[in-house]
Amino acid sequence: MNNSENGATPWLFEITPKxxxxxxxxxxxWQYRDLxxxxxxxxxxxxxxQTVLGPLWYFIQPLFTSVIFTIIFNTVAGIATGSVPPFLFxxxxxxxxxxxxxxxxxxxxxxxxxAGLFGKVYFPRIIMPLSIVLSNLxxxxxxxxIFIAFYIYFIVSGESLSxxxxxxxxxxxxxxxxxxxxxLGMIISSMVTKYRDLTYLVTFGIQLLMYxxxxxxxxxxIQEKMPDYSWIIDYNPMAYVIEISRYMLLNTxxxxxxxxxxxxxxxxxxxxxxxxxxxxxxxxxxxTV
Amino acid sequence: xxxxxxxxxxNISKQYRLGQVGTGTIxxxxxxxxxKLRGKExxxxxxxxxxxxxxxxxxxxxxxxxxxxFEVERGEVIGIIGKNGAGKSTLLKILSKVAAPTTxxxxxxxxxxxxxxxxxxxxxxxxGRENIFLNGAILGMTKKEIAAKLDEIIDFSGCExxxxxxxxxxxxxxxxxxxxAVAAFLEPEILIIDEVLxxxxxxxxxxxxxxxxxxxxxxxxxxxxxSHNMAAVKSLCTRGIVLEHGKVVFEGGIDxxxxxxxxxxxxxxxxxxxxxxxxxxxxxxxxxxLIIKAKYNSNEKIDxxxxxxxxxxxxxxxxxxxxPVIHNLEIDIEKNFxxxxxxxxxxxxxxVDGAYTMSIWFGDSKENHFEALECVMFEIKSMVDIKYVxxxxxxxxxxxxxxxxxxx
Numbered sequence: 001m002n003n004s005e006n007g008a009t010p011w012l013f014e015i016t017p018k019x020x021x022x023x024x025x026x027x028x029x030w031q032y033r034d035l036x037x038x039x040x041x042x043x044x045x046x047x048x049x050q051t052v053l054g055p056l057w058y059f060i061q062p063l064f065t066s067v068i069f070t071i072i073f074n075t076v077a078g079i080a081t082g083s084v085p086p087f088l089f090x091x092x093x094x095x096x097x098x099x100x101x102x103x104x105x106x107x108x109x110x111x112x113x114x115a116g117l118f119g120k121v122y123f124p125r126i127i128m129p130l131s132i133v134l135s136n137l138x139x140x141x142x143x144x145x146i147f148i149a150f151y152i153y154f155i156v157s158g159e160s161l162s163x164x165x166x167x168x169x170x171x172x173x174x175x176x177x178x179x180x181x182x183x184l185g186m187i188i189s190s191m192v193t194k195y196r197d198l199t200y201l202v203t204f205g206i207q208l209l210m211y212x213x214x215x216x217x218x219x220x221x222i223q224e225k226m227p228d229y230s231w232i233i234d235y236n237p238m239a240y241v242i243e244i245s246r247y248m249l250l251n252t253x254x255x256x257x258x259x260x261x262x263x264x265x266x267x268x269x270x271x272x273x274x275x276x277x278x279x280x281x282x283x284x285x286x287x288t289v
Numbered sequence: 290x291x292x293x294x295x296x297x298x299x300n301i302s303k304q305y306r307l308g309q310v311g312t313g314t315i316x317x318x319x320x321x322x323x324x325k326l327r328g329k330e331x332x333x334x335x336x337x338x339x340x341x342x343x344x345x346x347x348x349x350x351x352x353x354x355x356x357x358x359f360e361v362e363r364g365e366v367i368g369i370i371g372k373n374g375a376g377k378s379t380l381l382k383i384l385s386k387v388a389a390p391t392t393x394x395x396x397x398x399x400x401x402x403x404x405x406x407x408x409x410x411x412x413x414x415x416x417g418r419e420n421i422f423l424n425g426a427i428l429g430m431t432k433k434e435i436a437a438k439l440d441e442i443i444d445f446s447g448c449e450x451x452x453x454x455x456x457x458x459x460x461x462x463x464x465x466x467x468x469x470a471v472a473a474f475l476e477p478e479i480l481i482i483d484e485v486l487x488x489x490x491x492x493x494x495x496x497x498x499x500x501x502x503x504x505x506x507x508x509x510x511x512x513x514x515x516s517h518n519m520a521a522v523k524s525l526c527t528r529g530i531v532l533e534h535g536k537v538v539f540e541g542g543i544d545x546x547x548x549x550x551x552x553x554x555x556x557x558x559x560x561x562x563x564x565x566x567x568x569x570x571x572x573x574x575x576x577x578x579l580i581i582k583a584k585y586n587s588n589e590k591i592d593x594x595x596x597x598x599x600x601x602x603x604x605x606x607x608x609x610x611x612x613p614v615i616h617n618l619e620i621d622i623e624k625n626f627x628x629x630x631x632x633x634x635x636x637x638x639x640x641v642d643g644a645y646t647m648s649i650w651f652g653d654s655k656e657n658h659f660e661a662l663e664c665v666m667f668e669i670k671s672m673v674d675i676k677y678v679x680x681x682x683x684x685x686x687x688x689x690x691x692x693x694x695x696x697x
Contacts, residue, residue, distance in 0.1 A: 009398055010398075011396040011397060011398055012397055012398050012399060012400070013396075013397055014394050014395065014396045014397070015383065015384075015386055015389070015390065015394060015395040015396075015397075016389075016390075016394045017389050017390050017391055017392055017393070017394075031431075032426070032429075034426050034431050034432040035426035035427060037432075038422055038423045038426050038432075039423075042412055042415065042419075042423060045414075045415070045419075046412060046414040046415065049414045049455075050414075117409060117410050117427070118387065119382075119387055120387065120403075120405045120406045120409045121385065121387065121403060121405065121406075121409045121410070121427055121428060122385055122386035122387055122401075122403065123427060123429065283388075283389035284389060286382075286387060286388045287305065287306075287388060
């Protein structure tokens, strides 16, 4: 710039037609950290306002689903869960799965659901999906408490249960799962702005995905019963996430460092691809949504 | 010392696609991608008409803004004026980083906060206090900044009693007041405001206008202000930018900008028509009277030259109007009224200073042959001896008052 026209103060920022190929402006996200926390608070506080049961709803959903799954898959269909009580097996899977699916479902709607807000005021758009992942993390924490309560109950009533030492890495797994849900959600939300069909695909796609993510059966069972088609599940990182978390929490199923690394690589790759597409979309979506 | 430029817009253009966006765009997307792959220019950037809503263009794409260039100095209050569809809102959206320009860039030396709407992001389930924090954060304030001003904000909003009640229980007026209070205490270097004064009741509008004057005068803040309220623009702004069909047609002092705005549309005191029974309409202020003159040339024989008019204030609210028929005018029916002139003198309408528009109709006692809505714009200056009043608050007509004071 020529300095004669100004006191040599540099421009604070520039608005251009397109974002740079890859620009995650962490600085800006940090500036808006209060907004991020307020969004998280808003999501947590307002969900069950004016309901009789209030936050109890956080517990009812996984509990009832686990009961139904136990009846259908274990009692009726006879899927064996080894030494672990089927109810606890299902509760662990569902708690973990719920975190992923709610992250994915909510973030995939980011642009569409917030079009009104995004059309009126600027803040780093990534704040929105980030706040969703964080508020779901809190929800996940609460649901884990219920799981721990039943865990203790089953130990007291004489079941021989023990977590695995790999439990130390459980937080890492949760973060990877969050990144995977966030990444996929950002990819979908960016595409939804142009192709609305995806909205319908996502809701039932997540349901279908659950059945190939080893939520209600041990991973080994599919490999044993359907060896020809087990590749569908072998490539699904979520199947490993569920299987590994059950291994960590309940010491059941299989675990390999390879599968853990596979999950890590896929989650980080998906997250960065999501970020890239999200970044590209955030500038133009308001004209297409 | 050179000029202290805080904001600079360079060749801003914005293109929109008309019609059904979403379906059928895949082919355009693919075409675009194919051009990009070969290192060619975006094929759809070249075509496009200027943003003129009154004519029908051939292209699917229009330029809502074209080659906008301007500079803003620190501390200036700039009014952006133009007719509906001139591109004002699009420009504000680009400045607020809500929409991206198709070409060009904007450089800024200060934090920009925009107020395109009051109460953006208010959550009905949260209390007033919680919403102050949420809304403030959305507008770019930190929690600390909001906490420091919380008392002032609550005080300004006048919602103190209800501050811990969910906003869904508020009346719409209270919600707007609370929302504006948050925005009024924003402290960015550059503030962008879009017609927020158009919401709320008259009392609130007055308060908001006053607050805006404070912000711009003592705050030394740079403000970009869009409004149709010429009186507000004139009293608040120091400089004006006039937009027409997506282009800057004038940039300069606010008084010149406002008269330029009126002139640009060639509707300043006068309108002429082609291929119409009305040839020309004139509005002139003659001291305390207003004189409307119309020349007509009708193809058909008409029993009475029924010329009607309605005058609107700057908010588009009708103030007064008339035509010979509703006023039971007796005219000699045997005469041929094909060609002639009509003069209507409004005696002492007592209108306050400001810009007004007029719609006209022409026909005979049976039917209407011609209409031109808000085709003439004119200004009233010192028709009545009165101090500045907020017309949105008190109205546009000053009554002929006789005061009596019985002082004991």
